[in-house]
Amino acid sequence: MKFERKDLPVGTPVVGMIGGGQLARMTQETAIALGVQLRVLAEGPAVSAAQAVADAPVGDYRDPETVRRFAAEADVVTFDHEHVPTDLLHELEAAGIKVYPGPDALVHAQDKAVMRQRLDAFDAPAPAHQVVASRDEIADFAKRIGGFPIILKTTRGGYDGKGVWVAESSEDPVVDEAFAANVPILAEEKVDFVRELSAIVARSPHGQAVAYPIVESVQVNGICVEVTAPAPDLAPEQAAKAQQTALRIAKELGVVGILAVEMFEARDGRLLVNELAMRPHNTGHWSIDGAVTSQFENHLRAVLDLPLGSPAARAPYTVMVNVLGGDDESTADMHYALLHCLARDPGLKVHFYGKSVKPGRKVGHVTAYGDDLDDVRERARHAAAYLTGTIDE
Ligand SMILES: Nc1ncnc2c1ncn2[C@@H]1O[C@H](COP(=O)(O)OP(=O)(O)OP(=O)(O)O)[C@@H](O)[C@H]1O
Ligand SMILES: [Mg+2]
Structure with a gap:
């Protein structure tokens, strides 16, 4: 520590966040404003x-002694990612340390089979699903739901579409790939969806909760590329239903902090839960510039049991586009590329994560907001495309 706790103003809460990615970085912006001291357990010095x-x-967040020591100097422990083993978190709780979200909630964001089982118990809407351990079980599952294709996914460890496969038959080579992952495999109905939605809520220990507007998210190759808030043309009843589903899940699971519920809007109108995240989520980054209270601020308020802030949008439309690293070395200098973007669009908001460019890596995002969806979308897309070197004017 560069300074002692006693050097901080009286009453300053210390929030310990495990993981030093962009979510922790963006949490720091709001920690500064609220006068909250953020400690981060980082993977490396830079x-x-x-x-x-x-x-x-x-x-290393997997090392019990490291985590114990880190947690001992915080008033509450929270996360930038979901990978801390729950045994260790139970141990911290038993030692009287506040862990938000707690391990009994967090396990549902770590393990998709546990999540499916728990959500079934209170009839949350989900795609048909089953844990499968052999080709025969895959064939039986497909038969039960009306045939292939089906989705196979790892119950643990998946991210950005890694660990998700479409199987056309029980003999499909991807079946071997899935089983080679050496974790239990979940088979799911391949949902015929119109689009993907995300419902983000924040919930505090004493049970206050707020729901953000439902957003539409676009994934390419399993990676989120663009988010529109609110989801255009979503019927108000559907939006309310999605918000209620997320609030219900947060309450049933006892989530504290941000809960993001990834959903499918199926062609037949069903709103189905895909998966859960219990931390600020990529589909909520729009809220930094586009909402009265960002998801990062509400996450901090929630884990500190402070009253939550308004999740209302500031403008009729907000579009967030991820800046994904390109293949081209010449586009690695993002700072240089800023010049054009800032000159072209004084209303544009740019967020860089301090990460060097690697192909497909999330290195930042841009946000535009305003009254006209087409205009807002064009501005955000243009900026992201320019920054990633896809266009050069
Ligand atoms: N049952 C399904 N039916 C149709 N498409 C699906 C299904 N499950 C997953 N997908 C597609 O695969 C993407 C990734 O799946 P999922 O969110 O489960 O994996 P992930 O790798 O954990 O993602 P994340 O990067 O959000 O952590 C989804 O956003 C969706 O586009
Ligand atoms: Mg996902």
């Missing part, structure tokens, strides 16, 4: 959040 947080010890 990771995204470590560049922005003074108190960012480097350590």
Whole structure:
């Protein structure tokens, strides 16, 4: 630590966030404003959040002693990712440390089979699903739901579409790939969806909760590329239903902090839960510039049991486009590319994560907001495309 806790103003809460990625980095912006001291357990000395947080010890979140020591100097422990083993978190809780979200909630964001089983127990709407351990079980599952194709996914460890396969038959080579992952495999109905939606809510320990407007998210190759808030032309009843589903899940699972519920809007009108995240989520980044209270601020308020802020949008439309690293070396200098973007669009908001460019890596995002959806979308897309070197004017 560069300074002692006693050097901070009286009453300053210390929030310990495990993981030093861009989510911790963006949490720091709001921690500064609220006068909250953010500590980050960082993967290395120069990771995204470590560049922005003074108190960012480097350590391995899988090492119990490291986590214990880190947690001992925080008033509450929270997360930039969902990978901390729940055994360890139970141990922290037993030692009287506040962990938000707690391990009994977090396990539903770690393990898709546990999540499916728990959501079934209170009839949350889901695609047909079953844990499968052999080709025969895959064939039986497909028969039960009316045939192939089906989705196979790892119950643990998947991200950005890694660990998700479409199987055309029980003999499909992807079946071997899935089983080679050496974790239980979940088979799911391949949902015929019109689009993907995301419902983000924040919930505090004493049970206050707020729901953000439902957004539409576009994924390419399993990676989120664009988010529109609110989801255009979503019927108000559907939006309310999606919000209620997310609020219900947050309450049933006892989530504290941000809960993001990824959903499918099926062609037949069903709203089906895809998966859960219990931390600020990519589909909520629009809220930094587009909402009265960002998801990062509400996450901090929630874990500190402070009253939550308004999740209302500031403008009729907000579009967030991810800046994904391109293949071209010549586009690695993002700072240089800023010049054009800022000159072209004084209303544009740019967020860089302090990450060097690698193909497909999320290195930042841009946000535009306003009254006209087509205009807002064009501005955000143009900026992201320029920054990634896809266009050069
Ligand atoms: N049952 C399904 N039917 C149709 N498409 C699906 C299904 N499950 C997943 N997908 C597609 O695959 C994408 C990734 O799936 P999922 O969100 O489960 O995986 P992930 O790798 O954990 O994602 P994330 O990067 O959000 O953590 C989804 O956003 C969706 O586009
Ligand atoms: Mg997902």
